[in-house]
Amino acid sequence: MDADSRLARWENRSEVPLFLASLLYLGAYAAHVLRPGLPSWAHDLLLTVVAAAWAAFLLDYLVRLRISGRRFGPRYVRDHLLDTTVLVLPLLRPLRMVRLYQVMQRRREQARLSLYGRVIAYAGLSALLLGFAGSLAVYQQERYAPGATIRTFGDSVWWTCSTLTTVGYGDVVPVTGGGRTIAVVVMFLGLALLGAVTGSFSSWLIQTFTRDDERPPAR
Template sequence: MDDDGSRLTRWENRSEGPLFLLSLIFLSAYAAHVLDPGLPQAGHDALLSVIGATWACFAVDYVVRLRLSGGRFGPHYVAHHLLETVVLVLPLLRPLRAVHIYQVVQRRHEQPRLSLYGRVIAYAGMAALLLGFSGALAVYQQERYAPGATIRTFGDSVWWACETLTTVGYGDVTPVTAAGRWIAAFLMLMGLALLGAVTGSFSSWLYQAFAREGELPPGR
């Protein structure tokens, strides 16, 4: 009989692909629900049903991973499975696990993975695009009908998300609702983290490149 570790690995290998497709369905359904307010009520109800059903699949996957890992839910489990917990609470970020899918495929075919620097850059780029699009959708949903709102169109929301993620913050469009400001705070933190990761990785790569060329002493 396989131990829990091998059973968990098998489950991850088999479930990552279908769950990634479900995450794209979730994101598409949510985008259609937010961006097409003129859709008949039956259409919105259908989209909300799709959103709920896909989220239920993510919840089932989380519970299965918890059981197969042999642990109990708590701060220790959350700390060691932070990404899985985040994408369960914020399903719009589920496509971020595409990086893990790439690693699973590479292991299955015994192919070399990208270098650490390549993975950091790829992950940060994907995360920035996904966070920007998801944040723009969420803020647009909260702000478009709010009294005194400056974010009235999805274009305004995308522009605001770009300003926020890059920490520029012109202030020409800003959220006025409590929910919109919470989303803004989250995007600010994520933007700082992504910029730090990319800058640190690129600096480390440059240092190693110069060290290999003899311009810097290695190991310092």
């Protein structure tokens, strides 16, 4: 059995449980950040859930590396950029929902959405996820920092929305090193998602108008 077949078998078995683990990770991390008044044992439990979910992500990454038969290095990271990114930034793990969609379609052996519909739907869901994850991460870094303007989760959501949409009002900004690092990631991913949606929508319009122009005139 070749590597591609083995990888497809592994994805069919693991993608759904790992997607659920990513949602569990996100929920536990959100509760840890947004509910600081919980008992210490509750925070310990939440952090244990976070660590266990990340361990599952690491195991998946190592299994994929083993199946590929390649050595870990810059070339492997480049060829598996999304997998590496979500391992380093596990809050973004649900971005792999495109893999989940592919697994489900392999089981059904048919596509339910057009290419443009899939791109726009994926980009929209990714923007919501990125906004929520970015808001959580920035809020955790900024809320107690001296001179911070992001003091509440609402401030963080407002900042994330203005950053993702490339508006950048500048009324609230991160002041910590960690917050600014997260801001750079949000900026780049926001530009990528905006470009994907704009490009797909423009391509759909061109294709639609082209079909209309090619139709014979009505008599």
